[in-house]
Amino acid sequence: MNTIGIYELLKEKTNVVASFQEVEGPTPSIYVRSDFLLEAMRFLKEDEELKFEILMNQTAFHETEDSKLFWHLYFDAPKDQDESHSHEELRLFWHLYSYTHYHRVVIESSIPIGNPVIDSVTSIWKGADWLERETYDLLGIQFEGHPDLRRIMMPEDWEGYPLRKDYVNPTAYQSIDNTPSEITRSFQPKGK
Amino acid sequence: MKTLHNSFESDGFVLTSIDHLINLARANSLWYLLFSTACCGIELMQTGGPRADLERFGSAPRAVPRQADLMLVAGTITLKMASRVKVLYDQMAEPRYVISMGSCANSGGLFQASYSVLHGVDRVIPVDVYLPGCPPRPEALLSALIELQNKVKKEKYLRKK
Numbered sequence: 001m002n003t004i005g006i007y008e009l010l011k012e013k014t015n016v017v018a019s020f021q022e023v024e025g026p027t028p029s030i031y032v033r034s035d036f037l038l039e040a041m042r043f044l045k046e047d048e049e050l051k052f053e054i055l056m057n058q059t060a061f062h063e064t065e066d067s068k069l070f071w072h073l074y075f076d077a078p079k080d081q082d083e084s085h086s087h088e089e090l091r092l093f094w095h096l097y098s099y100t101h102y103h104r105v106v107i108e109s110s111i112p113i114g115n116p117v118i119d120s121v122t123s124i125w126k127g128a129d130w131l132e133r134e135t136y137d138l139l140g141i142q143f144e145g146h147p148d149l150r151r152i153m154m155p156e157d158w159e160g161y162p163l164r165k166d167y168v169n170p171t172a173y174q175s176i177d178n179t180p181s182e183i184t185r186s187f188q189p190k191g192k
Numbered sequence: 193m194k195t196l197h198n199s200f201e202s203d204g205f206v207l208t209s210i211d212h213l214i215n216l217a218r219a220n221s222l223w224y225l226l227f228s229t230a231c232c233g234i235e236l237m238q239t240g241g242p243r244a245d246l247e248r249f250g251s252a253p254r255a256v257p258r259q260a261d262l263m264l265v266a267g268t269i270t271l272k273m274a275s276r277v278k279v280l281y282d283q284m285a286e287p288r289y290v291i292s293m294g295s296c297a298n299s300g301g302l303f304q305a306s307y308s309v310l311h312g313v314d315r316v317i318p319v320d321v322y323l324p325g326c327p328p329r330p331e332a333l334l335s336a337l338i339e340l341q342n343k344v345k346k347e348k349y350l351r352k353k
Binding site: 167174181 | 271272274275299300304305306307308310311312315316
């Protein structure tokens with residue numbers, strides 16, 4: 001089943017607030033409002049026609065005014081947008097695959113940067129555990145209901161979330177001086 | 193031909209200083225810690241293999257820092273790894289030497305703009321020989337080892353504090 005079919009089924013059988021993202025390219029996606037995420041995900045896994053048993057990937061990025069990739073697309077669907085969302089937000093993606101029906105879908109959601117809390121899907125796919133820990137590690141998204149939400153790659157005492165756009169690289173860590181050398185600074189882009 | 197070997201054929205003798213003799217032994221038994229963090233490690237393994245063969249210079253890999261004389265920092269060192277490198281270095285018995293292998297260990301290399309990469313391993317431990325390259329070929333690593341051997345041979349080990 002293609003993404004538009006999955007979207008129509010989702011709209012028909014549940015009352016999830018969602019919109020279809022007609023992105024040109026190989027991966028159209030379904031935008032689900034963050035508070036309906038668990039309901040939508042459970043439906044996608046358990047419905048006989050969909051059967052998405054596998055969470056292939058879960059990731060996110062920090063979207064700012066400068067980096068709004070597909071922002072114009074969301075303006076076409078203002079009814080499904082939570083109005084409290086500013087232009088600066090964290091946008092999450094889930095890539096699902098079905099071994100039963102050999103189809104795939106991309107689910108998308110967003111949460112405000114000021115309150116980065118979303119439901120964890122570890123109750124549906126166990127494999128989401130480490131993926132969500134990585135997203136938490138690099139972007140600081142709090143997954144509610146995650147069994148063990150700790151940093152996975154960065155040291156436990158690391159401050160800040162490196163993949164956020166406003167993150168400033170540390171010049172020291174513990175007692176190690178890590179100030180960039182003169183040569184390193186000459187390679188960095190101007191105006192930064 | 194007059195060599196060290198045939199000097200002893202008929203009750204010969206060799207004149208040398210004790211410093212030279214000790215340094216000859218030390219320079220030709222630089223056992224290295226088997227430790228690598230990135231793609232330079234692949235070149236390090238290749239250097240230990242039959243074609244380049246580090247062991248013909250007396251360098252054997254050691255799995256324990258306490259048995260090693262030489263640390264080859266092969267690869268990118270992240271800030272998380274830096275404290276571990278320091279611990280491994282501290283566990284090595286003196287005299288100990290460090291070869292910083294590749295651009296990443298020298299300066300952070302390709303990844304120096306990253307948030308978590310150490311700008312050169314010399315910020316954590318003292319380095320004896322810097323070896324450029326990304327990654328350096330096995331021949332380059334051998335030349336770095338010979339360079340280090342020359343350095344060891346010049347030391348006055350017994351007169352050190």
